[in-house]
Amino acid sequence: MSRLFEPLSIRDLTVSNRAWVSPMCQYSSTDGLPNDWHLMHLGQFAAGGAGLVMTEASAVTPEGRISPQDAGIWNDEQAAAWRRITTFIHHQGTYAGMQLAHAGRKASTRRPWDGSGTVPEEEGGWRAVGADDQPFGEYAPARPFSEAEVAQLPGQFAAAAxxxxxxxxxxxxxxxxxxxxxxxxxxxxxxxxxxxxxxDFEGRTRLALEIAEAVREELGEGRPIFARLSATDWEDGGWTIEDSVRLARLLDERGIDLIDTSSGGNTPAPNIPIGPGYQVPLAERIRTDAKIATGAVGMITDPEQAEEIIASGAADAVFLARALLRDPHWPLRAANALGADARWADQYARAKSWR
Structure with a gap:
């Protein structure tokens, strides 16, 4: 019996397998609206057998977008546009998840194929707002949030949820x-x-905990809520895995069900020991020490590798990104390789024999 293809129950949901779609920014929206590209992009993964399909980072406010082309969920028009996509995902027997985001000082930047750096206001950008006015690398400095503005953020995340x-x-x-x-x-x-x-730690983590509390209160008890953490900054004097374990415990107390365990991203050139499954030990540490479910992500490419992550107890699910861009039907191929059953779309069932 494949552990990767065992169901996983979280609150009122039972997900059919543990091969999940990681959030992947597409930089393809206008005014935050998802479109046909998003339907194709996310729909192919649902048809390809993933147990849970996560959207890209979707901004809770207009100024929270990473780029002017980012998706959003700050108004009802965007919510209506997303419903077409969730309906298709559900028709494939798959669950849909949305990642709620605010880019802070890394907002108003160019999408990757348009270069790099901050998009100026005259080109459709805006001044970013962040924790303080320290810039990220060569980006333009952000305006610091006032304390009153920070206090409004949990409500904005809750409304988006x-x-x-x-x-x-x-x-x-x-x-x-x-x-x-x-x-x-x-x-x-x-x-x-x-x-x-x-x-101190208490002050710096206050916003995360207030957002978690507000979103849990808004959604009630039945619906799963995940949090993606950068488990370490990979920098001296920065955030550490020990800090993440401590924060994960506090998030658990506030109703967060799973820590999607990533790392880095807060400094331009951290010393990251990149290699296959390089973030898996971080997910395992949080799962073991904080006693909360985790998802592992980062250079997970082979079915046997994913199976070992789940079977060893390092994580409860794997989030796949580039592997799915190369092969949207990765879960179906993995099920065949691991001798597991997987759900095939009726339209594709003729290929199930792999002959």
């Missing part, structure tokens, strides 16, 4: 990683505030 549910999403993930806003607050490398949202 409610719209996500109304759009048909089964899972909500809070993007607290990769140098975006909440990571900027909890990392000592990017938070020089002296108010209640800065200073």
């Amino acid at each position: 409610r719209r996500a549910v109304n759009a048909g999403f089964d899972v909500v993930e809070l993007h607290f990683a990769h140098g975006y806003l909440v990571h900027q607050f909890y990392s000592p490398l990017s938070n020089s505030r002296t108010d209640r949202y800065g200073g």
Whole structure:
């Protein structure tokens, strides 16, 4: 029996397998609206057998977008556009998850194929708002949030979460990683505030915990909520795996069900020991020490590798990204390789024999 293809129950959801789609920015929206590209992009993974399909980072406010072309969930028009996509995903027997995000000081930047750096206001950009005014690399410095503005962020995430549910999403993930806003607050490398949202561990993690509390209160008890953390900054004097274990325990107490365990992103050139499954030990450490479910992500490419991650107890699920871009039917191929049953779309069932 393949462990990768065992169901996983979280609150009221039972996901059919543990091969899940990681959030992957597409930089292809206008005014935050998903379109035919997003339907194709996410729909192919649902037809390809993934147990859970996560959207890209979807901004909770217009200024929270990474780029002007980022998707959003800050208004009802966007929620209505997402419903077409969740309906298709559900028709494939798969669950849909939305990642809620605010880019903070890394907002208003060019999408990858348009170059790099900050998009100026005259080209459709805006001044980013962050934990403080320290710039990220060569980006333009952000305006620091006032304390009153920070206090409004949990409500903005909660409102976005409610719209996500109304759009048909089964899972909500809070993007607290990769140098975006909440990571900027909890990392000592990017938070020089002296108010209640800065200073020591308690102050720097306050925003993450307030957002988690607000979203759980908004969604009630039945719906799973994940949080993606950068488990380490990979920098001296930065956020550490020990800090992540401590924060994961506090998030667990506030109703977060799973830590999607990534790393880095808060400094331009961290010393990351990249290799196959390089972040898996971070997921295992959080799962073991914080006693919370985790997802592993990062250079997970082979079915046997994914199977070992789950079977060894390193994580409860694997999030796949580039492997799925290369092969949207990776879960179906993995099921065949591991001798497991997998759900095939009726239209594709003729290929099930792999002969």
